[in-house]
Amino acid sequence: MATQEPGPSSATQPDDAHLLQQALDAVRVGAWNWDIRTGDLTWDKEMPLVLGIGPDVFDGRIETWRSLIHPDDLPVVLAQAEQALREGAEYNTKHRVRRPDGTVGWVAVRGRIVLGEDGAPAHMVGRLWETTESLAALDSVGRALRHMSDGFLAVDADWRVLYVNGLAERLLGPSRELVGRTLWDIQQVSAPGLESGCRQAVADGRPAGLDLRLPADGRWYHLRLIPVPDGLTVYLTDVTERRQVEEERLAAEHAAAERAARIGELTAALAEALTAEDVVAAAAERVLPLFGATGLIVQAREGGRVQPVGSVGYPLAFLDQLARGGIPAGSLSELALKDGIPRFIASLEEMEADYPGMSGLPSMSGKQAWAFLPLMVSGRAVGGCVVSFDRPRRLTGEERTLLVALSGLVAQALERARQYDAEHGRAQALQRGLLPRALPSLPAVAAAARYLPASEGTLGGDWYDVIPLSADRVALVIGDVMGHGLPEAATMGRLRTAVHTLAGLELPPDELFSHLNDLVSELGDDFYATCLYALYDPASGLCTFAGAGHPPPAVVHPDGSVHFPDVAANPPLGAATPPFETTELRLPEGSLLVLYTDGFVESARRDIDSGIEQLAKALTVGLDGARDTGPPEVAEASPGPEWPAPHRHTEAGHLDRLCDSLVSALLPAQEETNDDAALLVARTHTLAAEDMATWPLPEDPLAAGLARDHVRHQLAAWQLDDLVMTTELIASELVGNVVRHAKGPVRLRLLRSRTLICEVSDGSLTTPRIRRALDTDEGGRGLQLVAALSHRWGTRYTSDGKCIWTEQPLPEPPR
Secondary structure, three states: OOOOOOOHHHHHHHHHHHHHHHHHHHOOEEEEEEEOOOOEEEEOOHHHHHHOOOOOOOOOEHHHHHHOEOOOOHHHHHHHHHHHHHHOOOEEEEEEEEOOOOOEEEEEEEEEEEEOOOOOEEEEEEEEEEOHHHHHHHHHHHHHHHOOOOEEEEEEOOOEEEEEOHHHHHHHOOHHHHOOOEHHHOOOOOOOOHHHHHHHHHHHOOOEEEEEEOOOOOOEEEEEEEEEOOEEEEEEEEOHHHHHHHHHHHHHHHHHHHHHHHHHHHHHHHHHOOOHHHHHHHHHHHOHHHHOOOEEEEEEEEOOEEEEEEEEOOOHHHHHHHHHHOOOOOOHHHHHHHHOOOEEEOOHHHHHHHOHHHOOHHHHHOOOEEEEEEEEEOOEEEEEEEEEEOOOOOOOHHHHHHHHHHHHHHHHHHHHHHHHHHHHHHHHHHHHHHOOOOOOOOOOEEEEEEEEOOOOOOOOOEEEEEEEOHHHOEEEEEEEEOOOOHHHHHHHHHHHHHHHHHHHOOOOHHHHHHHHHHHHHHHOOOOOEEEEEEEEEOOOOEEEEEEEOOOOOEEEOOOOOEEOOOOOOOOOEOOOOOOOOEEEEEOOOOOEEEEEOHHHHOEOOEOHHHHHHHHHHHHHHHHHHOHHHOOOOHHHOOOOOOOOHHHHHHHHHHHHHHHHHHHHHHOOOOOOOOOOEEEEEEEEOOOOHHHEEEEEEOOOOHHHHHHHHHHHHHHHHOOOHHHHHHHHHHHHHHHHHHHHHOOOOEEEEEEEOOEEEEEEEEOOOOOOOOOOOOOOOOOOOHHHHHHHHOOEEEEEEEOOEEEEEEEEEOOOOOO
């Protein structure tokens, strides 16, 4: 049998046991058992050695062990022990031990919960070993952290506070009240953004920072959040003073930027201000907020007096008193205007003490401080500006300099506005002088019109007119000279005069337009005009239209339907080549004729076709709204040829209301327009059949006698016996001239209207003229007699010849 040699295990076992004992001696480990229910604590013989106390010190109580824990570490130890008991988790901590001999050592403690038969925690058992050498450096760091100049907190992975240094304790409270609590649940440090900032820093794994105003003391702190393994460290640095300096710097920069922006806005607004009211509005909107002012008065020098042109922020009673009494002599405003030196008053007491002669106006104004600024242009005062405050206010030197500079901008704008106001007033007077002062009241039409200048207030070339012609015929005309300004307004006046003259010559519309086209062409290549001419004959109800580049008229029939007739499209005057085409349309009794310029239906927000559609809708709505107040039927007006005054007044009011309705619908007041607009609305009426009488006459000397018979019988029927003799003479002379000098066919017509109209027509184009007959002449006095017997007379050409007409006033009806 072979002898078995000892194996390696038997040979090395004593050595391993020796090494294990050496390891236990080198690192002492004690065991302990804590009865949670009774509070009794038992530990082995190594525990006193690890803790560095004598065996007789321990009395088996948990309180004795806790009394050995360093006071600075005790809150953390208790919080972790409580957490382990509450959650049944492992108890694992490191803390310092304060020995009886005064030395301090570090120990590590680990324990676990043992449940009883009822399932509740009964015991906590664990081990304890010394870590003094490994944690000595940490203790040094802890002392440094505790006494550092910034607040410091250590937070674990569950966001619970593990450590609070001295400054943080002074800010947030004792560490025993903070350790173990969730960071953002601590009221003294809870602030919006803290939780999200901490979570974001840990999620990113990078340091982050944020500024918070802590509720603890109301001061600003910069929180530096630095993620560490299993937690987060938080540094608190007081930045209140730094933030105040930064805020003051930012506030100064913001104020400077706002001041520069306000000055820029003021400069732009004043550059666009056209009137003195615009200047006041711009200054009030952009100057007052710069200084916290609440009142503004702008004054202008007119002749030898200074008058307010606008104000903001003053009571009405004060303004009325200022208007009645004017600016008191010796007042600050007057002094500033005389010597050009601005004056600043910081309080009401200062005002009363230095200027007692102000007669109580300062107190009546409700203001407590003022800046009186002269408005200087080229070294002369054109007005004054008063900036006032509701409270006493002493302006700094920088503010005073800025106010003086701004007053110079206001002065320049005010001077331009005054010049514009004067020029605009003259232009408006010229414009009013070029347009009809009032529309005539005629049997054939009742008319109303509107002219609306452009929003910029520039002169335009839109115009309209109503021209009475022979036989109660009426010419309705509207036109637009392209462009704006004095030359265009002057051209408009020339065209209106020319239309009056040509219409008075009884020229047909196409021939009249040929002459107008020649007139505009002679003005130059830069002048063009549109025009629409409507010649209405109440005897036939026929309306003849001639247009030159103008929008079509609107015709509203008695049933309310709106129609835009297809008027012949001719080029604008100045660009057209005659002949001009005309369009004829028969209008029923009571039709409405609407003439307008393109500025009335066309704007930047709508094209002309949309505007015409809107006009049609507005006409329907406007007529429906005023249908109950419309004019009565002509047949019911009166048995005579002249409508009574109440009827005329009612119809004129109806048309005025319709004009206002159309203007409101198509040109609302708040809408700015860059073109002027004109509107002419006329209601047409036909002559009644019983007021007209027509007879053909032979081309024979007997025609004069027949004409006298017709006149005599018709005037008797019309109860116009007082006019029989003169009318017989007129008709006899006119018919005799036709038989003697012209050719047939011959026709006699009498019309009873506001006047008695006598017409004799023939087929000749010769024009009769009055000549002075000599004493020895046997003839040549017929037209002289006609002119002497009639109120007016004239000649017009017709499609088949000419017509000589006369008018005689009707006799006054008996009372």
